[in-house]
Amino acid sequence: xxxxxxxxxxxxxxxxxxxxxxxxxxxxxxxxxxxxxxxxxxxxxxxxxxxxxxxxxxxxxxxxxxxxxxxxxxxxxxxxxxxxxxxxxxxxxxxxxxxxxxxxxxxxxxxxxxxxxxxxxxxxxxxxxxxxxxxxxxxxxxxxxxxxxxxxxxxxxxxxxxxxxxxxxxxxxxxxxxxxxxxxxxxxxxxxxxxxxxxxxxxxxxxxxxxxxxxxxxxxxxxxxxxxxxxxxxxxxxxxxxxxxxxxxxxxxxxxxxxxxxxxxxxxxxxxxxxxxxxxxxxxxxxxxxxxxxxxxxx
Numbered sequence: 025x026x027x028x029x030x031x032x033x034x035x036x037x038x039x040x041x042x043x044x045x046x047x048x049x050x051x052x053x054x055x056x057x058x059x060x061x062x063x064x065x066x067x068x069x070x071x072x073x074x075x076x077x078x079x080x081x082x083x084x085x086x087x088x089x090x091x092x093x094x095x096x097x098x099x100x101x102x103x104x105x106x107x108x109x110x111x112x113x114x115x116x117x118x119x120x121x122x123x124x125x126x127x128x129x130x131x132x133x134x135x136x137x138x139x140x141x142x143x144x145x146x147x148x149x150x151x152x153x154x155x156x157x158x159x160x161x162x163x164x165x166x167x168x169x170x171x172x173x174x175x176x177x178x179x180x181x182x183x184x185x186x187x188x189x190x191x192x193x194x195x196x197x198x199x200x201x202x203x204x205x206x207x208x209x210x211x212x213x214x215x216x217x218x219x220x221x222x223x224x225x226x227x228x229x230x231x232x233x234x235x236x237x238x239x240x241x242x243x244x245x246x247x248x249x250x251x252x253x254x255x256x257x258x259x260x261x262x263x264x265x266x267x268x269x270x271x272x273x274x275x276x277x278x279x280x281x282x283x284x285x286x287x288x289x290x291x292x293x294x295x296x297x298x299x300x301x302x303x304x305x306x307x308x309x310x311x312x313x314x315x316x317x318x319x320x321x322x323x
Contacts, residue, residue: 032062035103035127039134046085046136049269052298058133060265060298065126067310068263072129072140076109076120076147078258079132080139086267090138096121097135104128107147122147138267141258144214151255154206155315156187156214156322158222159249159259160199163234163242167291171199172282174225174233174246179279181221185323190312191282193294195266195274199282200259204318211255213322218250262312265298273301276311 027040042055061068079093096106096119105124108117123129123140132140144153158178160171175191178201182189189203205214222235225248234245252259260266260274275296285293296304 030130032127032130033125035101035125037101037127037131037134044085046082046138047269047271048085048087050271052271054134054136056271056298057136057138057265058130060271060302061129061133062126063302064263064298064305065129067305067312068140068261069123069126069129070310070316071262071312072123072142074122074124074146074148075142076107076150077123077132078141079121079135079137080141080267081136082138082267083136085136086138086269090267092141093137094118094120101127101131104131109147109150120147138265140261140264142261143255143258144253145211145255151210153209153211153214153253153255154204156203156205156218157252157259158201158218159194159247159252160201161242161247161249162198163239163245163247166244166246168193168197168199168294169285169289169291170232170246172285172294174229174248175199175201175282176286177225177229177232178221178248181225187320187323188314188318190276190314191279192262192274192276192312193296194260195264195272195296196268199294200274202312202315204315204320205322206317206319207321209322211253215250215253217322218253222248222250262315263301271298272296273298275301275304278308278311 029038044054082090105122106119107122108119111118187203189201191201225233226235233248234241264274266272
């Protein structure tokens with residue numbers, strides 16, 4: 025294993041073990057990981073900037089043990105931004121890493137932070153979410169196809185409340201739907217709204233969706249997980265890699281792709297690897313750009 029130093033945006037960054045294989049099935053190395061995050065950074069950084077990062081680190085690859093890291097490592101470079109956020113469980117502030125720059129993103133990648141998990145709020149205002157999220161999780165034998173059916177119904181319901189929403193794959197087996205707000209609102213409001221909407225949809229389409237997390241209720245249906253709208257929770261960031269056998273990515277979708285997935289009944293249509301995503305961004309731009317600036321009011 026080797027190491028070398030690179031200069032990124034005027035910052036010196038030591039890269040360790042770039043040849044270490046992190047995805048054995050794909051032969052995808054730490055060097056590949058760093059290269060992907062460097063290439064996707066123009067689209068990714070606006071969604072990380074100002075938000076507390078929870079790292080999901082796989083130092084020996086996806087087949088070995090991993091750990092979540094909220095506290096920013098003490099050995100971080102001096103130019104890495106951190107923000108203290110009070111933790112009730114720990115009874116103290118936790119100093120979270122905030123990825124505001126390309127050097128910080130690549131520093132995190134060098135720590136084998138395969139997955140990037142962020143709060144729905146900005147770190148300086150941790151109790152004020154800037155968006156609502158619905159995490160659509162299929163209970164086998166349901167797949168992302170059924171998640172797409174549920175997402176289309178959710179889109180209708182949100183539109184009736186005057187809210188535009190944007191879908192992305194989880195990068196794993198589900199789908200996530202985001203409605204940007206970027207207006208003053210608290211988690212009590214967003215969580216109540218999401219819960220009530222999920223329960224209402226379950227009342228109308230109990231054959232397709234469920235709002236209760238109990239596993240025995242989810243067989244063949246889609247869990248509309250509204251509980252993610254909580255200051256204690258994080259969701260996987262758009263464009264983040266996922267720690268699966270292949271380096272798949274949480275990928276923004278166009279609505280016609282969601283509709284086509286339902287028409288074709290083919291879950292594989294919505295599986296995107298790192299190279300697919302780079303090509304999509306080159307062609308389509310950042311489909312999640314409205315999440316950063318679009319202002320909408322919770323009804």
